[in-house]
Amino acid sequence: MSYFLYVTTITFLVFQTLYTFIPLFASKVKKLKPKLAEKSISVLVPAYNEELTIKNCIDAAQGIRYKNYELIIINDGSTDGTLSKLDELLDLQIYRRKADERLAYQPIKQLYRSKKHRNIYVIDKHNGGKADSLNAGIDCAHADIVITLDADSMLEVNSLKYINQYFHDQVVVAVGGTVKIVQGAEKKNGVIFEKFTGKGIIKSQIISYIHGFYVRKLTQSAFNSIVVISGAFGAFYKDLLMEVNGFRSTVGEDIDITLKIHEYLKANNLKKRLVYAPEAVCYTECPENIKNFYKQRIRWQKAFIDCILIYWSKLSQKFSFGVSIFFAIDGFILGTLTAFTTIFFILQTLLIGGNLFVAFLLFFMSIFVNAIQIIISLYLCKKYGSNYTWKDYIHMFIFSQVEIFTYRNLLTYLTIVGTFKYFDNDEGWGYVERKGVASIS
Numbered sequence: 070m071s072y073f074l075y076v077t078t079i080t081f082l083v084f085q086t087l088y089t090f091i092p093l094f095a096s097k098v099k100k101l102k103p104k105l106a107e108k109s110i111s112v113l114v115p116a117y118n119e120e121l122t123i124k125n126c127i128d129a130a131q132g133i134r135y136k137n138y139e140l141i142i143i144n145d146g147s148t149d150g151t152l153s154k155l156d157e158l159l160d161l162q163i164y165r166r167k168a169d170e171r172l173a174y175q176p177i178k179q180l181y182r183s184k185k186h187r188n189i190y191v192i193d194k195h196n197g198g199k200a201d202s203l204n205a206g207i208d209c210a211h212a213d214i215v216i217t218l219d220a221d222s223m224l225e226v227n228s229l230k231y232i233n234q235y236f237h238d239q240v241v242v243a244v245g246g247t248v249k250i251v252q253g254a255e256k257k258n259g260v261i262f263e264k265f266t267g268k269g270i271i272k273s274q275i276i277s278y279i280h281g282f283y284v285r286k287l288t289q290s291a292f293n294s295i296v297v298i299s300g301a302f303g304a305f306y307k308d309l310l311m312e313v314n315g316f317r318s319t320v321g322e323d324i325d326i327t328l329k330i331h332e333y334l335k336a337n338n339l340k341k342r343l344v345y346a347p348e349a350v351c352y353t354e355c356p357e358n359i360k361n362f363y364k365q366r367i368r369w370q371k372a373f374i375d376c377i378l379i380y381w382s383k384l385s386q387k388f389s390f391g392v393s394i395f396f397a398i399d400g401f402i403l404g405t406l407t408a409f410t411t412i413f414f415i416l417q418t419l420l421i422g423g424n425l426f427v428a429f430l431l432f433f434m435s436i437f438v439n440a441i442q443i444i445i446s447l448y449l450c451k452k453y454g455s456n457y458t459w460k461d462y463i464h465m466f467i468f469s470q471v472e473i474f475t476y477r478n479l480l481t482y483l484t485i486v487g488t489f490k491y492f493d494n495d496e497g498w499g500y501v502e503r504k505g506v507a508s509i510s
Contacts, residue, residue: 077407078431084399085438089445092284095291096449099348101230107137108233111210111307112218115202117145119220120154122354127158129223129352131186135230140189142220143206146175146196155191159183164190166211172204172315180209199300200316207310215310217323219301221354223251225261231349232304242341243305243330245290245298246349247282247453250275254352261352265461265468270362273476274355276443276469283347283449284442290345294391296400297324298343302351305330321372328380331392347453363483370405370487377401408484436473443469 112130116123123142130140144152155161164182175197183189194205207215214236218224228246235244252271253264265272289295298305300323313329316322327343334341356362377400384393447462457465 077402077410080398081403081407082434082438084403085442088284088288089438089441091291092287092445092449095287096283096347096452098453099231099234099346101227102234105230105234105237107135108214108236109212110135110138110214110216110229110232110304111206111212112138112140112216112224112229113203113206113210114140114142114218114220114222115145115199115206116142116147116151116220117196117199117202118147118149118151120147120149120151122221123151123154124158125223125354126218126220127186127189130189132226133224133229134226135233137212138188138229139210139212140186141192141206141210142189143192143194143202145194145198145202152191152193155181158185159189159191160185161191166190166209168205168208169311170208171311172208174201174204174208177205177209198318200318200322203322204315207307207315210307213307214304215307216302216304217300218351219353222248222301223352224302225350225352228302228349228351231346235344235346235349236304236306238342240340240342241344242309242334242339243298243303243327243343244346244349245286245295245343246302246304246351247286247345247347248278248299248301249350249352249455250278250355251352252355252357260456263455263457263461265457265465268357269468269472270359270476271355271357272465272468273472274362276465276472278355279450279465280442280446282345283453284446286345287347287449289395290343292391292395293342293344294389294395295343295345296327296392296396298327299323301353302349309333319372319375320368321375324372324376325379328376328388328392328396331389332380332383332387335387335389347449350454359479366480366483367487367490370484371491373400373405374488374491377405405484405488408481408488436470439473440466440470 114126142155144155160183161181162184164180166180175195177192177194179193181191181193192205192209194202203217214232216232232244232246235241249263250271253266253275254261265275286295303323309330310326313326313333317325317329319325330343356365380388381397384397388396443466447465450457451462
């Protein structure tokens, strides 16, 4: 146990050093190039029982400053009034559009086009899950670039312009945008103002998203080793998605498609990159209670374990060194395995009485590293255009230190539970209830 503890501690320090310094050197804000040619973009929104949230997504899409795009909403056999709500909002009419028929998915019942907004389409299909819906959308998309968006996601007005700008780099084949929490955000005179407010569970997620994107995603992007492009806002060349046979029907389609692309690039010796675009922003509604937070995080952990079991044996041969290291060591060993060993170490210390000095040393070291990285993530949050007040930033830092004793322990528990629950073989959307009351439009 002691040997494993020392090795994981050193490994932890190595990765935390990378996550501390690399974002500072990799954080170069890109300015928009207004005269850049607009590549065609298809925004895909899979929707299952999204009657309460879909209006926010559509309203936000209407404010996007980009002409060459289409919005395709895929109604995946919803059992609520999602389709009726779409008809009410869009005034749908039956439309004929030829699909490529290169991907597998449940049959499409009907395809519609909006009379009010001619760039918005709706695919009504039999239920098959989120990945199945995305495959139907890809097959029907007419653009060069495909963006996957959650039904509760709301695009910031310049988001597609930034995505377009990144794709003008010929080595880029996939882009992940920044996902922010919409609770507390509001639009005034076209400007989005963010506030650090709400329940503790919401505040914890705000900080987690800020750190996850501005620190972890920036670092992984610098090494071309992004492990997951978030399904809430990811962009890919359509041809590339076709080459990897689209999304796999699994509980975590976003991490799976990211790894499939990395595997495809390595197999074909293609010197291409998957990058993170911090300037491209969308807002999403996060769970507001423990029940839905539990559902979401259990689903995320099950998705990760699923990909561990599928891709682990392939890492050394079919993936780049960087992807293998971040996925296996940072993701699995430090992210999942240490959740179990930490519990064991604490119990051993309490029952036997040894290792007290080591326990306190590791604890204070974790607090120190956490404090430094939170400061860096808040600095980058400000650098990339967030307009929280200085009072909010101070509050966020203080809250981040306190939550080490509360929500962080909950995450450790959910990591353990989610790992065990993966073997329940319970797949599907893992539906998380949303209220649809938070909006930036």
